[in-house]
Amino acid sequence: MPMLERAEWYDIARDTNWTPKYVSPEALFPDVMTGAQGVEMAKWQCYDEPYKTSYPEYVRVQREKDAGAYSVKAALERSNIFASADPGWHSILKAHYGSLAVGEYAAMSGEARMVRFGQAPGMRNMATFGMLDENRHAQLQLYYPHDLVSKDRQFDWAQKAYHTNEWAAIAVRHTLDDLFMARSATETAIMLTFAFETGFTNMQFLGLAADAAETGDYTFASLVSSIQTDESRHAQIGGPALEVLIANGRKAEAQKLVDIAIARTWRLFAILTGPSMDYYTPIEHRKQSFKEFMQEWIVGQFERSLIELGLDLPWYWDKMIAEFEYQHHAYHLGLWYWRKTIWWNPAAGVTPECRAWLEEKYPGWNDTFGKCWDVITDNLLAGREDLTHPETLPVLCNMSQIPICAIPGNGWNVKDYPLEYEGRTYHFNSEVDRWVFEQDPIRYRDHMSLVDRFLAGEIQPPTLAGVLAYMGLSAAEMGDDAHKNAWVDAFRPDPLAKNAAE
Amino acid sequence: MALFPIISNFQYDFVLQLVPVDTDNTMDEVAAAAAHHSVGRRVAPQPGKVIRVRRQGAAEFYPRTARLGTTDIKPMEALEFIFCEA
Numbered sequence: 001m002p003m004l005e006r007a008e009w010y011d012i013a014r015d016t017n018w019t020p021k022y023v024s025p026e027a028l029f030p031d032v033m034t035g036a037q038g039v040e041m042a043k044w045q046c047y048d049e050p051y052k053t054s055y056p057e058y059v060r061v062q063r064e065k066d067a068g069a070y071s072v073k074a075a076l077e078r079s080n081i082f083a084s085a086d087p088g089w090h091s092i093l094k095a096h097y098g099s100l101a102v103g104e105y106a107a108m109s110g111e112a113r114m115v116r117f118g119q120a121p122g123m124r125n126m127a128t129f130g131m132l133d134e135n136r137h138a139q140l141q142l143y144y145p146h147d148l149v150s151k152d153r154q155f156d157w158a159q160k161a162y163h164t165n166e167w168a169a170i171a172v173r174h175t176l177d178d179l180f181m182a183r184s185a186t187e188t189a190i191m192l193t194f195a196f197e198t199g200f201t202n203m204q205f206l207g208l209a210a211d212a213a214e215t216g217d218y219t220f221a222s223l224v225s226s227i228q229t230d231e232s233r234h235a236q237i238g239g240p241a242l243e244v245l246i247a248n249g250r251k252a253e254a255q256k257l258v259d260i261a262i263a264r265t266w267r268l269f270a271i272l273t274g275p276s277m278d279y280y281t282p283i284e285h286r287k288q289s290f291k292e293f294m295q296e297w298i299v300g301q302f303e304r305s306l307i308e309l310g311l312d313l314p315w316y317w318d319k320m321i322a323e324f325e326y327q328h329h330a331y332h333l334g335l336w337y338w339r340k341t342i343w344w345n346p347a348a349g350v351t352p353e354c355r356a357w358l359e360e361k362y363p364g365w366n367d368t369f370g371k372c373w374d375v376i377t378d379n380l381l382a383g384r385e386d387l388t389h390p391e392t393l394p395v396l397c398n399m400s401q402i403p404i405c406a407i408p409g410n411g412w413n414v415k416d417y418p419l420e421y422e423g424r425t426y427h428f429n430s431e432v433d434r435w436v437f438e439q440d441p442i443r444y445r446d447h448m449s450l451v452d453r454f455l456a457g458e459i460q461p462p463t464l465a466g467v468l469a470y471m472g473l474s475a476a477e478m479g480d481d482a483h484k485n486a487w488v489d490a491f492r493p494d495p496l497a498k499n500a501a502e
Numbered sequence: 503m504a505l506f507p508i509i510s511n512f513q514y515d516f517v518l519q520l521v522p523v524d525t526d527n528t529m530d531e532v533a534a535a536a537a538h539h540s541v542g543r544r545v546a547p548q549p550g551k552v553i554r555v556r557r558q559g560a561a562e563f564y565p566r567t568a569r570l571g572t573t574d575i576k577p578m579e580a581l582e583f584i585f586c587e588a
Binding site (some may be wrong): 333 | 507518522558579
């Protein structure tokens with residue numbers, strides 16, 4: 001029997017709208033869950049998903065993708081790629097798995113909300129596949145690191161991170177909860193798929209796959225490529241939703257959602273991807289700096305997507321671009337200094353050769369961040385590693401949940417951005433973080449940062465040891481310098497002194 | 503006499519830090535407590551200079567002998583610690 005071409009039946013088959021008889025349309029699709037901003041359902045009929053696929057096609061392709069990824073993993077299981085890779089690469093893997101694997105389940109939940117409450121049949125159809133995608137991503141990214149737990153206990157944090165009160169895990173959870181665990185279908189379409197995925201993760205996964213191949217970790221490269229091809233498909237759910245909102249006079253509302261989501265996503269990328277690209281990746285494997293990456297993909301590509309959709313650039317666009325110069329350097333310094341509080345081993349990445357690269361990519365680095373690293377390096381050379389560990393907590397931003405930090409040394413511009421709200425003082429890393437809070441204070445006001453919890457007596461004993469225990473980090477899991485401070489040997493002028501120190 | 507948390511924004515350092523001090527502490531003692539977490543760790547010492555305290559964004563420093571409890575500083579307020587000529 002001849003089969004019809006997909007294009008001949010797709011629009012009819014995926015139109016699953018019906019007229020409810022037993023409940024009102026409002027009860028079936030409450031605005032709080034749809035997030036349709038008052039745009040009536042009929043207006044969503046023009047939603048046109050750019051990527052069309054059927055269930056049989058989807059299953060066939062996904063099966064091939066899974067077979068490909070798993071066969072590469074099986075074929076390389078006995079190779080020594082993992083053992084021979086630089087410890088900095090291991091740190092990238094650990095940070096990636098711990099911060100994203102369980103978050104994929106959160107994304108699945110967000111996709112499921114679009115499946116149920118999406119106003120357009122096309123959105124519901126695409127989100128069905130997106131939901132299945134995210135489930136696959138969670139399972140893949142939990143399974144792969146599980147094999148590595150016997151080699152290195154920190155890989156257990158792929159499973160564990162989200163279930164702890166570790167500060168970086170709180171930061172990721174707080175952001176993802178905001179962008180897609182506690183949002184309506186339309187908000188999720190915009191904040192998860194358009195801002196988070198189109199803007200950042202899709203690009204990030206492309207870059208990560210290339211880095212993995214460059215490092216020789218073909219298992220991870222094939223895993224990430226397999227995921228990225230899903231992302232590039234379901235990330236297209238948000239664009240048509242934005243078009244519907246804009247066409248129906250809801251541009252301001254749409255713009256606000258985009259602005260909040262980009263602001264929040266940028267923080268996560270600055271702390272996870274920034275240090276990975278500019279410090280953890282061995283210098284011989286670096287293709288471009290984090291700043292160059294952001295300028296090419298976010299400013300060059302994503303900016304165009306915003307304009308083409310009829311949106312404006314976020315009001316803070318120039319401020320964010322200015323942060324490309326320094327924010328991730330500050331985050332890296334914080335991650336390294338408070339390394340016992342994270343589940344991976346940050347590579348310092350500040351040998352003389354690395355510093356020359358940083359100075360070339362970020363003119364002025366030596367005069368700013370380099371000043372702090374000078375003191376740290378001198379302490380390590382003097383055998384005072386104790387001074388390279390903290391005796392107190394950094395103050396955390398009440399939006400990003402990441403330490404409030406900026407440029408040190410001769411460019412010193414660190415500043416608190418406080419806000420009084422209902423008798424409580426909140427602290428923010430920037431005007432933008434504070435602006436996000438002000439858009440919906442009731443949504444954010446009750447959250448307690450780790451420092452707030454410490455001051456409220458929720459963490460006992462109220463010591464750094466107590467904080468580490470509260471965060472769930474065992475001695476075998478706490479972070480340390482990825483190279484056990486061996487990088488500092490490059491600063492010892494006399495080879496004999498180097499041998500003596502060993 | 504009471505434990506009093508402040509936020510240290512130390513000149514040339516990169517991060518805001520939580521520093522527990524006491525309402526009986528003088529500003530010099532508050533500065534010393536803040537310096538403990540920055541100077542010699544990420545900020546190079548500046549021998550011969552003193553560290554003065556001011557409210558974030560203020561031009562004037564608090565008197566060095568002023569006791570914290572007698573000032574208008576609130577708990578968890580960001581204070582700037584600045585190297586000054588002695």
